[in-house]
Amino acid sequence: MDEFHPPPLHKMNTTPPRAFQALQEAERGLQALKEAGLIRKQRLSQSACATVQMFNGRAYKTFCSNDYLGLANHPAVVQAAQDALGQFGLGSGASHLISGHHQAHERLAERLSSFQAAHIPHVQTLTFSTGYMANLGVITALASLSKVAGQATDEGTSIYSARLNHASIVDGIRLASRQSRLKLTLFDTEDLQSLETQLMADPMGHKLIVCDGVFSMDGHLSPVTALLDLAIRYDALLLIDDAHGFGVLGEKGHGLLEHLSLNSERLIYMGTLSKAAGGFGAFVCAHQSLCAWLFQKARSYIYTTAMPPSIAAAALQSLDIIEGHEGQTRRAHLNGLIACWQDTLQLKHWRKVGSTTPIQPVVVGKNELCLQLDQTLQSMGYLIPAIRPPTVPLHTARLRITFSANHSTEEVQSLAHVLMDLENQVMHP
Ligand SMILES: Cc1ncc(COP(=O)(O)O)c(C=O)c1O
Structure with missing residues (x-):
C-alpha cells in the first residue's frame, strides 16, 4: 500500500491562518497611516x-541630531572607547547584578553622582542602557513604593505627568499602572495653579510629579523650581527627565538642576549619555535610599545586559570634556x-x-x-x-x-x- 504523504501545510486548501489576517490588517493600517501623512x-x-x-x-x-556639543565623533571620546575595547573587549557579558557590572560602570556612576552632589543630598547613581529604559525602570519602581513589604494594602500612588512629556515617560506610567494601584493626572506646565489644586485635594499616600526638564520637541525649559516648591509643600517626589539639558545647561554642564541652583532630596534626576554626551546610555541620580530601592526594583536595570564597558569609558571622557x-x-x-x-x-x-x-x-x-x-x-x-x-x-x-x-x-x-x-x-x- 502506498504511503500517504500529507501535502505541506502551506499548500493545503484551508481557511487562511490567523497570521494571514494579521498581514491584511497590517497592510490596511499602513495604508491608513499613509493617507494621513503619518508614514515614518x-x-x-x-x-x-x-x-x-x-x-x-x-x-x-x-x-537634526541631539549631538549638541559635537562629542559623538570627538577624537578623545572615540580614543577612550577604542582603548577600553582593546582592554576589556566588546560585551559586558551579563546584567549588572550577575557579572556585567564593570569598574568602568562604577566609575561612571560615581562621576555622575559628583555632578549632582550639590543638588541631591546623599546622591547615588544607577546607569541604564538607554533613557527609555531608565524612565520605564524608575517610574515603575517608584510607583511600587506604595505597596512595600509589611503593609497590608497598597496605598496607591498618584502620578502627575506633564502633558508634553516624552513617550518613554508615558510608557513608564502605562507599565506602572499594570503593576501598582495608580492614579494619573496630566498637567500643563503653564497652569501650575490647577496642578496645585489637584495636589491639595489628593488623598493618595504617595505622590510623584514627572516632567521633562527640556521639552524635546519644543526646546522649552520646564518650570522645575515651581514644581519642586509644589513637591515640597504636598509631600511629593519630583522626577526630572533632563535628557536634553544634561551637558548643555549649567556653568559646568551638569544640567538643569545646576542651571536653576536647586537642592532637595525629593529630586530624582534622569539624564542621557546619548545626546550632549555624544555616546549611549542613561542614568538616574537620587538620594541613596531611593537609589537603593531602584537598584532592587527597576526591572529595566536588573533584567538586561549591562552596557559595554567601552561605552562607559567613552562617557567618562565625555564628562571630562563637558565639565572642563x-x-x-x-x-x-x-x-x-x-x-x-x-x-x-x-x-x-x-x-x-x-x-x-x-x-x-x-x-x-x-x-x-x-x-x-x-x-x-x-x-x-x-x-x-x-x-x-x-x-x-x-x-x-x-x-x-x-x-x-x-x-x-x-x-x-x-x-x-x-x-x-x-x-x-x-x-x-
Ligand atoms: C526627553 C527624553 N527622554 C528620554 C529619551 C530616551 O533616551 P534614549 O534615546 O537614551 O533611549 C529621549 C530620547 O529621545 C528624550 O528625548
Whole structure:
C-alpha cells in the first residue's frame, strides 16, 4: 500500500491562518497611516554623526541630531572607547547584578553622582542602557513604593505627568499602572495653579510629579523650581527627565538642576549619555535610599545586559570634556548660535519657538506641508526631518531644528534665510 504523504501545510486548501489576517490588517493600517501623512521612514547614514553627513550616497547639512556639543565623533571620546575595547573587549557579558557590572560602570556612576552632589543630598547613581529604559525602570519602581513589604494594602500612588512629556515617560506610567494601584493626572506646565489644586485635594499616600526638564520637541525649559516648591509643600517626589539639558545647561554642564541652583532630596534626576554626551546610555541620580530601592526594583536595570564597558569609558571622557574648559567653550559657542538664530529668523506664517536651548523648532501645522518642506530641504542638501503627531500634538507638525557646537554662525544664518525664502515661496506662490 502506498504511503500517504500529507501535502505541506502551506499548500493545503484551508481557511487562511490567523497570521494571514494579521498581514491584511497590517497592510490596511499602513495604508491608513499613509493617507494621513503619518508614514515614518528612516534614512541610511553612511558616515559618522556630524554637521555634514552622508545619507544614501549624498552629503547633507544636518540640523537634526541631539549631538549638541559635537562629542559623538570627538577624537578623545572615540580614543577612550577604542582603548577600553582593546582592554576589556566588546560585551559586558551579563546584567549588572550577575557579572556585567564593570569598574568602568562604577566609575561612571560615581562621576555622575559628583555632578549632582550639590543638588541631591546623599546622591547615588544607577546607569541604564538607554533613557527609555531608565524612565520605564524608575517610574515603575517608584510607583511600587506604595505597596512595600509589611503593609497590608497598597496605598496607591498618584502620578502627575506633564502633558508634553516624552513617550518613554508615558510608557513608564502605562507599565506602572499594570503593576501598582495608580492614579494619573496630566498637567500643563503653564497652569501650575490647577496642578496645585489637584495636589491639595489628593488623598493618595504617595505622590510623584514627572516632567521633562527640556521639552524635546519644543526646546522649552520646564518650570522645575515651581514644581519642586509644589513637591515640597504636598509631600511629593519630583522626577526630572533632563535628557536634553544634561551637558548643555549649567556653568559646568551638569544640567538643569545646576542651571536653576536647586537642592532637595525629593529630586530624582534622569539624564542621557546619548545626546550632549555624544555616546549611549542613561542614568538616574537620587538620594541613596531611593537609589537603593531602584537598584532592587527597576526591572529595566536588573533584567538586561549591562552596557559595554567601552561605552562607559567613552562617557567618562565625555564628562571630562563637558565639565572642563572645552565644554564651557562649546556651550558658549552653542549659546551664540541660538542667539544668532533667534535674531535672524523672522517668520510671518510659521511659528518660531522662542527657545533658549539648541532645540529650535519651526511649527508649520499641517502634516503634508511639513513633509513637503522636509523633501524640499532634502533636495537643497539639508536634513531636517518633519516631526508629526503623535510625537507632537495634532496640527503642530514641525521641523525640529537642532544645533550642535560644531555648526558655524554662517551655517545657522544661511539656514534661517533658506527657511524665510521657503516660507515666502510656499505662502505667496
Ligand atoms: C526627553 C527624553 N527622554 C528620554 C529619551 C530616551 O533616551 P534614549 O534615546 O537614551 O533611549 C529621549 C530620547 O529621545 C528624550 O528625548
